[in-house]
Amino acid sequence: MTAPAIEDLLRELTPQVLGALIRRYGRFEECEDAVQEAVLAAAVQWPAEGVPDNPRGWLVAVASRRLIDQMRSDHARREREWATAAEAAPAEAAPEVPDIDDTLVLLFLCCHPTLTPASQTALTLRAVGGLTTAEIARAFLVPDATMAARISRAKQRIRAAGSSFRLPDGAEREERLRVVLHVLYLIFNEGYTASSGSELHRADLAHEAIRLTRMVHTQLPEDGEVTGLLALMLLTHARRTARTTAAGDLVPLDEQDRTKWDRGLIGEGLELIKASLAGSTLGPYQLQAAIAATHADAATATETNWPQVHALYLILERIAPNPMVTLNRAIALAEIEGPPAGLALLSTLDSDERMAGHHRLLSVRAHLLERTGDAAGAYEHYRRAAKSTASIAEQRYLESRASRVRT
Amino acid sequence: MQFLIGMHINPAVLDALTDEEKAAIGEGHGTFIEALKESGELITTQALVDPSQAAVVSVRNGQPVVTDGPFLESKEYLGGFYLIDCENKERAIELAAQIPDAAIEGLGIEVRQVMFADGQLEA
Numbered sequence: 001m002t003a004p005a006i007e008d009l010l011r012e013l014t015p016q017v018l019g020a021l022i023r024r025y026g027r028f029e030e031c032e033d034a035v036q037e038a039v040l041a042a043a044v045q046w047p048a049e050g051v052p053d054n055p056r057g058w059l060v061a062v063a064s065r066r067l068i069d070q071m072r073s074d075h076a077r078r079e080r081e082w083a084t085a086a087e088a089a090p091a092e093a094a095p096e097v098p099d100i101d102d103t104l105v106l107l108f109l110c111c112h113p114t115l116t117p118a119s120q121t122a123l124t125l126r127a128v129g130g131l132t133t134a135e136i137a138r139a140f141l142v143p144d145a146t147m148a149a150r151i152s153r154a155k156q157r158i159r160a161a162g163s164s165f166r167l168p169d170g171a172e173r174e175e176r177l178r179v180v181l182h183v184l185y186l187i188f189n190e191g192y193t194a195s196s197g198s199e200l201h202r203a204d205l206a207h208e209a210i211r212l213t214r215m216v217h218t219q220l221p222e223d224g225e226v227t228g229l230l231a232l233m234l235l236t237h238a239r240r241t242a243r244t245t246a247a248g249d250l251v252p253l254d255e256q257d258r259t260k261w262d263r264g265l266i267g268e269g270l271e272l273i274k275a276s277l278a279g280s281t282l283g284p285y286q287l288q289a290a291i292a293a294t295h296a297d298a299a300t301a302t303e304t305n306w307p308q309v310h311a312l313y314l315i316l317e318r319i320a321p322n323p324m325v326t327l328n329r330a331i332a333l334a335e336i337e338g339p340p341a342g343l344a345l346l347s348t349l350d351s352d353e354r355m356a357g358h359h360r361l362l363s364v365r366a367h368l369l370e371r372t373g374d375a376a377g378a379y380e381h382y383r384r385a386a387k388s389t390a391s392i393a394e395q396r397y398l399e400s401r402a403s404r405v406r407t
Numbered sequence: 408m409q410f411l412i413g414m415h416i417n418p419a420v421l422d423a424l425t426d427e428e429k430a431a432i433g434e435g436h437g438t439f440i441e442a443l444k445e446s447g448e449l450i451t452t453q454a455l456v457d458p459s460q461a462a463v464v465s466v467r468n469g470q471p472v473v474t475d476g477p478f479l480e481s482k483e484y485l486g487g488f489y490l491i492d493c494e495n496k497e498r499a500i501e502l503a504a505q506i507p508d509a510a511i512e513g514l515g516i517e518v519r520q521v522m523f524a525d526g527q528l529e530a
């Protein structure tokens with residue numbers, strides 16, 4: 001087995017091994033550390049010595065030993081507490097591993113509502129995604145120590161919250177699943193919007209988010225929002241190579257070379273979203289995926305079915321009101337009824353303090369002003385938008401638009 | 408999101424503080440650093456030497472010219488900074504408010520988001 005194949009296998013096994021350990025010993029915090037160590041050991045040993053016949057059993061056995069060693073080295077009170085567990089642990093033989101996939105339970109735990117999104121994200125990537133702390137730190141451009149502290153704090157909080165290792169029921173499950181999906185969405189966006197620095201590492205986050213969302217989808221194939229999120233990611237990810245030039249400049253949707261869009265991902269995304277729209281009640285991810293699907297259906301930007309995009313944004317605005325959705329609807333409206341209609345809708349956002357001075361509002365207004373022929377207004381808004389963004393790629397794009405309307 | 412919290416100091420204001428007040432500032436920074444480390448939000452923090460020690464470098468006709476600093480003719484100077492990684496701007500502001508300097512008239516705490524980063528993060 002090649003090193004990348006081994007890495008994939010380890011990533012896949014991480015949540016299963018961790019689940020097995022927690023089921024046997026409890027204590028998410030310590031088990032998670034032990035599994036991370038076992039995975040690191042496997043990453044060193046397996047490429048050289050070959051993958052064991054039962055890789056999952058191997059990892060469970062090694063992680064169990066690490067866990068017990070760690071507990072033994074702790075002070076006496078803890079040692080007594082863990083003596084029973086140590087006796088029950090096998091020395092070499094592969095222990096039995098439950099058949100149930102604990103991935104979902106773990107995801108619920110890592111996305112515990114008492115944690116901040118940054119902590120949920122980091123912990124999910126480590127405990128469920130099987131990434132090392134160093135890899136996560138690189139992806140988020142922070143030092144290892146910063147990320148290690150964040151993960152350890154997150155685990156302490158989960159322990160303090162007294163969360164049990166089981167799937168929540170009923171309404172709580174529904175609510176917690178929304179948090180899980182939001183975290184996966186954040187991971188995806190972090191990778192997708194990568195614009196500077198270690199771009200490659202960050203792009204990996206988009207892959208990782210898709211992989212994790214696929215796992216959730218396998219477990220909950222009937223959930224429309226899970227399907228919707230997966231479709232949204234695939235349809236968005238399909239555009240990644242068309243989204244920037246070789247020099248790293250942003251290419252807006254209407255100027256993208258659509259032959260560069262990944263047809264395989266689009267096909268899969270379209271199929272998922274069609275199936276989900278036919279089935280369940282509509283949610284925000286399904287609607288966003290349906291919008292992405294509408295764009296994917298158009299061979300050229302001019303063939304875009306804007307009335308459909310607008311209608312979908314309208315529904316989205318009703319079920320999940322958000323100024324960003326209204327902003328996007330204004331773009332669609334401008335395509336159907338002309339830029340003045342779009343500008344009129346934008347003006348309803350001026351009093352929204354969440355949008356005051358937001359670069360997206362400024363740049364959409366600049367685009368629409370440009371199309372009405374108001375070059376001076378467009379120039380001013382492009383310049384203000386360029387000053388307001390924290391993304392260098394976006395700033396370069398907005399500045400180039402500004403100089404284009406000036407001449 | 409990463410933010411640089413810049414601490415603009417005024418040497419005259421600092422000199423006018425009592426020893427107790429100075430000690431309290433030092434302790435306040437110590438507590439703040441520990442809390443930031445524990446929460447996993449600190450990237451790095453550095454304090455700079457007195458502005459009188461600054462050298463201003465320019466190149467004229469291809470030749471470097473070095474003069475005594477500081478460059479800015481101001482009563483306030485950058486005295487140091489915290490580079491943090493936190494949830495959002497609101498959190499950065501909440502953290503900035505915990506810096507002892509923020510409570511002293513004449514000292515300035517400024518929060519600015521990082522736009523580009525590269526290089527070794529492990530100092």
